[in-house]
Amino acid sequence: MSDTQLGDNLLFLTDEQLRQGIEAMFFAYRGFTAAPDQILEGMAYGRAHHRALHFISRSQGMKVNRLLTILGVTKQSLNRVLRTLIADGLVESRVGRADKRERHLYLTDKGAALETRLSEGQRKWVRDAYRKAGPDAVAGFRQVLEAMMDGEMRKSYASLRDGGQ
Amino acid sequence: MSDTQLGDNLLFLTDEQLRQGIEAMFFAYRGFTAAPDQILEGMAYGRAHHRALHFISRSQGMKVNRLLTILGVTKQSLNRVLRTLIADGLVESRVGRADKRERHLYLTDKGAALETRLSEGQRKWVRDAYRKAGPDAVAGFRQVLEAMMDGEMRKSYASLRDGGQ
DNA sequence: AAGAATACGTCAGGCTTGTTGACTTTCCAA
DNA sequence: TTGGAAAGTCAACAAGCCTGACGTATTCTT
Numbered sequence: 001m002s003d004t005q006l007g008d009n010l011l012f013l014t015d016e017q018l019r020q021g022i023e024a025m026f027f028a029y030r031g032f033t034a035a036p037d038q039i040l041e042g043m044a045y046g047r048a049h050h051r052a053l054h055f056i057s058r059s060q061g062m063k064v065n066r067l068l069t070i071l072g073v074t075k076q077s078l079n080r081v082l083r084t085l086i087a088d089g090l091v092e093s094r095v096g097r098a099d100k101r102e103r104h105l106y107l108t109d110k111g112a113a114l115e116t117r118l119s120e121g122q123r124k125w126v127r128d129a130y131r132k133a134g135p136d137a138v139a140g141f142r143q144v145l146e147a148m149m150d151g152e153m154r155k156s157y158a159s160l161r162d163g164g165q
Numbered sequence: 166m167s168d169t170q171l172g173d174n175l176l177f178l179t180d181e182q183l184r185q186g187i188e189a190m191f192f193a194y195r196g197f198t199a200a201p202d203q204i205l206e207g208m209a210y211g212r213a214h215h216r217a218l219h220f221i222s223r224s225q226g227m228k229v230n231r232l233l234t235i236l237g238v239t240k241q242s243l244n245r246v247l248r249t250l251i252a253d254g255l256v257e258s259r260v261g262r263a264d265k266r267e268r269h270l271y272l273t274d275k276g277a278a279l280e281t282r283l284s285e286g287q288r289k290w291v292r293d294a295y296r297k298a299g300p301d302a303v304a305g306f307r308q309v310l311e312a313m314m315d316g317e318m319r320k321s322y323a324s325l326r327d328g329g330q
Numbered sequence: 331a332a333g334a335a336t337a338c339g340t341c342a343g344g345c346t347t348g349t350t351g352a353c354t355t356t357c358c359a360a
Numbered sequence: 361t362t363g364g365a366a367a368g369t370c371a372a373c374a375a376g377c378c379t380g381a382c383g384t385a386t387t388c389t390t
Contacts, residue, residue, distance in 0.1 A: 012300045018288045020326055021307065027318040028310040029194050030237060046346050072195060077348050079369060101356045101367040123183045129312035133305065135177045140305020142186065145193040147294035153192040161185055211375065229338065242377050244339065266337040266386045
């Protein structure tokens with residue numbers, strides 16, 4: 001392979017390309033969170049509540065500890081969010097059958113309703129973007145995102161995808 | 166086109182696929198910001214400072230108003246950040262030559278040094294992800310991200326890319 | 331020249347979300 | 361059985377964002 005060809009093949013790794021990618025990620029993430037944020041606004045809940053609802057919905061009966069790992073925050077931080085969701089009757093916390101230290105989290109009907117409302121805005125946004133970009137672009141998108149996770153996150157991601165507890 | 170074929174072609178738009186995309190975006194964004202966050206940690210600066218440094222670096226002489234639009238925060242919020250950066254000698258604010266109401270922002274050598282240090286960690290992260298995924302995936306990644314921005318952001322994004330002021 | 335509009339800065343106060351530290355309850359193993 | 365580890369809770373604090381109101385300098389408009 002000649003130097004010129006090598007150069008051409010690696011053009012997508014120039015600092016300028018990387019900077020553009022970084023900025024694209026920044027702007028896209030804002031668009032990505034805008035829809036649910038808007039619904040949440042003035043609702044006494046925030047993005048943290050949305051995230052908790054999303055993952056509990058995704059994996060009903062999930063233990064607090066697993067949610068902690070997935071969200072990557074301290075348990076104290078999660079606890080405040082969880083406390084309000086439980087107090088407001090959106091989430092139910094059941095003591096573990098085998099191990100009574102554990103708490104298993106479930107969405108109530110009310111919680112599921114809000115989760116659906118929040119997710120639908122976001123899914124619509126992503127769906128429209130996917131449709132515009134097309135299936136091949138989406139495949140690439142997913143590949144790069146997966147490569148961008150660190151080891152722990154990739155595990156969480158895979159376990160959710162595969163329906164693991 | 167048969168129903169089966171239609172179904173196959175649109176499989177990337179199922180709710181499950183969209184959910185996975187949403188989760189991938191969430192986990193990847195965390196990986197994406199982890200490197201600079203770690204450097205910042207214990208440094209009296211936060212992610213907000215990094216963002217300001219990044220965009221000032223990208224477009225030296227940028228007006229406060231433009232930075233405000235790009236970041237999508239209130240002027241009070243930006244001002245707190247800017248004030249400390251200027252006080253610490255990382256950013257210089259020069260009165261506009263033509264219009265003296267304007268302030269043009271520049272990175273000092275010290276500011277540029279920190280910006281480089283922060284960006285390098287992030288660029289390395291993105292570069293490694295790009296390399297793993299390959300050029301075609303990166304092209305798709307960029308396409309989807311651009312489709313995921315809203316109108317205003319896409320303008321900001323394009324103006325930065327094209328070196329506009 | 332007078333008033334409106336623009337660009338920027340600042341004070342005050344509030345909310346969400348993250349942190350650390352100290353604590354209880356429960357389980358398990360020496 | 362006793363001590364350590366694990367799961368979860370309560371309290372206090374900080375970062376970072378927000379809104380609202382106000383102040384100042386400059387420029388545009390009439």
